[in-house]
Amino acid sequence: MLDLIDALQSVADGVLFGATYALLGIGFTLIFGVMHKINLSYAAASIGAAYASLLLLAGVKAPPVLVFLMAAACGGVIGALVYFVAFRFIPLANPLATLMSTVGLLLLIDEIVVHATAGVPLNYPALFSDVVIRAGAFNLRGDLMFVFALGCVAMVLLWALLYRTRLGIATRAVSQQPVAAQLCGISIDGVNILTFVITGVLGGLAGAMTGAAIGVLSPLLSLPLTVKGLIVTVIGGLGSIPGAIVAGLLVGGIENVVQFFRGVSERDLYVMMLLFAFLVFRPGGLFAPAAGRD
Amino acid sequence: MLELRRLTKYFGGVRAVDGVDLTVAEGEILGLIGPNGSGKSTIINLICGLFPLTDGEVVFRGTDISTLPPHERVALGIARTFQNIRLFGQLTVWQNLWVAQKARGQGRGFLRGWLGGSRHDRVAIDKTLDFFDLGHKRDELAGNLAFGEQRRLEFARAFAAKPSLLLLDEPAAGMNAEEIDQLDARIRQLRREGVTIVLIEHHVELVMSVTDRIAVLNFGQKIAEGTPAEIQTNPLVREAYLGTQTAA
Numbered sequence: 409m410l411d412l413i414d415a416l417q418s419v420a421d422g423v424l425f426g427a428t429y430a431l432l433g434i435g436f437t438l439i440f441g442v443m444h445k446i447n448l449s450y451a452a453a454s455i456g457a458a459y460a461s462l463l464l465l466a467g468v469k470a471p472p473v474l475v476f477l478m479a480a481a482c483g484g485v486i487g488a489l490v491y492f493v494a495f496r497f498i499p500l501a502n503p504l505a506t507l508m509s510t511v512g513l514l515l516l517i518d519e520i521v522v523h524a525t526a527g528v529p530l531n532y533p534a535l536f537s538d539v540v541i542r543a544g545a546f547n548l549r550g551d552l553m554f555v556f557a558l559g560c561v562a563m564v565l566l567w568a569l570l571y572r573t574r575l576g577i578a579t580r581a582v583s584q585q586p587v588a589a590q591l592c593g594i595s596i597d598g599v600n601i602l603t604f605v606i607t608g609v610l611g612g613l614a615g616a617m618t619g620a621a622i623g624v625l626s627p628l629l630s631l632p633l634t635v636k637g638l639i640v641t642v643i644g645g646l647g648s649i650p651g652a653i654v655a656g657l658l659v660g661g662i663e664n665v666v667q668f669f670r671g672v673s674e675r676d677l678y679v680m681m682l683l684f685a686f687l688v689f690r691p692g693g694l695f696a697p698a699a700g701r702d
Numbered sequence: 703m704l705e706l707r708r709l710t711k712y713f714g715g716v717r718a719v720d721g722v723d724l725t726v727a728e729g730e731i732l733g734l735i736g737p738n739g740s741g742k743s744t745i746i747n748l749i750c751g752l753f754p755l756t757d758g759e760v761v762f763r764g765t766d767i768s769t770l771p772p773h774e775r776v777a778l779g780i781a782r783t784f785q786n787i788r789l790f791g792q793l794t795v796w797q798n799l800w801v802a803q804k805a806r807g808q809g810r811g812f813l814r815g816w817l818g819g820s821r822h823d824r825v826a827i828d829k830t831l832d833f834f835d836l837g838h839k840r841d842e843l844a845g846n847l848a849f850g851e852q853r854r855l856e857f858a859r860a861f862a863a864k865p866s867l868l869l870l871d872e873p874a875a876g877m878n879a880e881e882i883d884q885l886d887a888r889i890r891q892l893r894r895e896g897v898t899i900v901l902i903e904h905h906v907e908l909v910m911s912v913t914d915r916i917a918v919l920n921f922g923q924k925i926a927e928g929t930p931a932e933i934q935t936n937p938l939v940r941e942a943y944l945g946t947q948t949a950a
Contacts, residue, residue, distance in 0.1 A: 574800055581790045581801045588788035591750055592802035593776035593863060
């Protein structure tokens with residue numbers, strides 16, 4: 409009985425942390441939706457943004473909220489930089505060219521972080537880490553709840569932007585029909601930059617949320633987060649934002665419960681098997697879109 | 703209003719458009735006809751800036767716009783429809799127009815232009831939808847519309863960009879006689895509102911009825927130009943058509 413409660417507890421913790429995976433998945437999926445390209449440097453840039461927020465605010469004793477906002481802002485700036493370095497001047501017709509340039513950026517960002525911090529993990533501030541909400545037999549950690557809430561707010565804002573403003577409608581128009589979008593007066597370049605800034609902000613938040621949930625930032629985080637982000641994107645279905653959200657929470661929950669039963673060394677094994685199952689049985693992802701690009 | 707000077711486009715070794723000179727006067731309806739593959743759609747694409755010119759110039763209201771990107775040409779007042787329908791299928795009918803309406807919204811504030819748009823804008827969209835008989839479909843996804851409705855939406859979306867020059871690429875393709883009559887009436891109505899129109903069309907009766915002037919292309923070159931009556935009796939035109947379209 410105690411086992412069951414503990415197992416459910418670990419699922420709950422995992423789902424709460426899964427909000428970070430969901431944000432990363434949204435980032436990958438949005439860029440793919442608009443440009444039909446994978447940006448492999450995305451998770452590294454997210455961790456980089458979290459680092460940048462720490463380093464920029466190192467002198468002042470900034471409250472954690474400010475650090476989080478700073479991470480989001482840095483994420484946006486880094487996103488725009490990534491676009492100009494790895495996409496703007498690279499021939500888009502060649503599918504491998506931008507993929508390789510983003511791999512290069514992934515390594516570069518990691519190296520910059522290692523050199524700037526001598527590779528030593530840094531403590532990352534958390535909010536409400538001393539708060540524990542008791543719900544029956546469960547304990548919900550305050551810091552994880554905050555991370556989850558922050559992720560939800562970011563997703564709701566993104567939804568409002570994409571579905572309720574003309575800017576967002578224009579972005580979706582470009583992803584559906586780029587030629588016609590240009591001839592409706594939309595600058596493809598403008599929409600691309602915007603997409604990288606928005607995904608960068610989401611990534612910066614995800615980086616900060618990861619740091620807050622784990623308590624430290626380490627350059628070792630970027631590779632596993634890249635893999636998790638891609639897994640979430642594939643399970644959710646490339647280009648599907650609701651898919652990325654559900655897949656993010658799903659992967660978060662599953663990896664935590666696997667860790668509970670089988671230990672940390674087998675955790676990623678089962679996540680990979682889940683990915684394998686999806687690639688075989690549902691390659692289009694959770695909600696394979698009825699219509700692709702029209 | 704629009705002047706094409708020695709307009710030339712090669713695709714590899716294919717001379718799709720080969721030194722075409724063409725002038726469109728303010729307020730007129732110019733028909734652009736010719737056999738399949740004669741370069742009509744390529745000319746439209748070049749006017750919109752979808753690909754770079756091999757040679758020549760596109761001059762709009764006295765300025766050379768040959769190197770402007772497509773979205774800036776739309777901002778100047780050039781809009782078009784597509785022969786193969788290119789709607790935003792996952793957006794609603796209303797949103798399809800909303801996107802296009804921004805095209806000429808320079809000078810308005812960022813919030814007005816990009817976040818919401820004014821009441822005036824919304825009323826204008828509803829009026830356009832009614833004009834194209836799409837008012838009752840405003841909240842449907844464009845991808846779910848019937849074919850004829852999609853054609854009308856293409857037209858409506860181009861008009862929503864408030865163009866002064868409208869390029870229509872085979873708007874009657876696949877339409878029945880009744881729909882073509884409605885199309886004819888709409889084109890005339892737009893002209894009365896001061897829109898200059900270039901019409902590419904295979905439907906001979908529509909072209910002859912609605913245009914002021916017709917230019918005929920064959921193998922990327924302009925072989926004739928004149929009033930509909932002149933074109934009908936032009937021997938070069940007959941030859942071009944009879945040579946390729948035996949069952950026409």
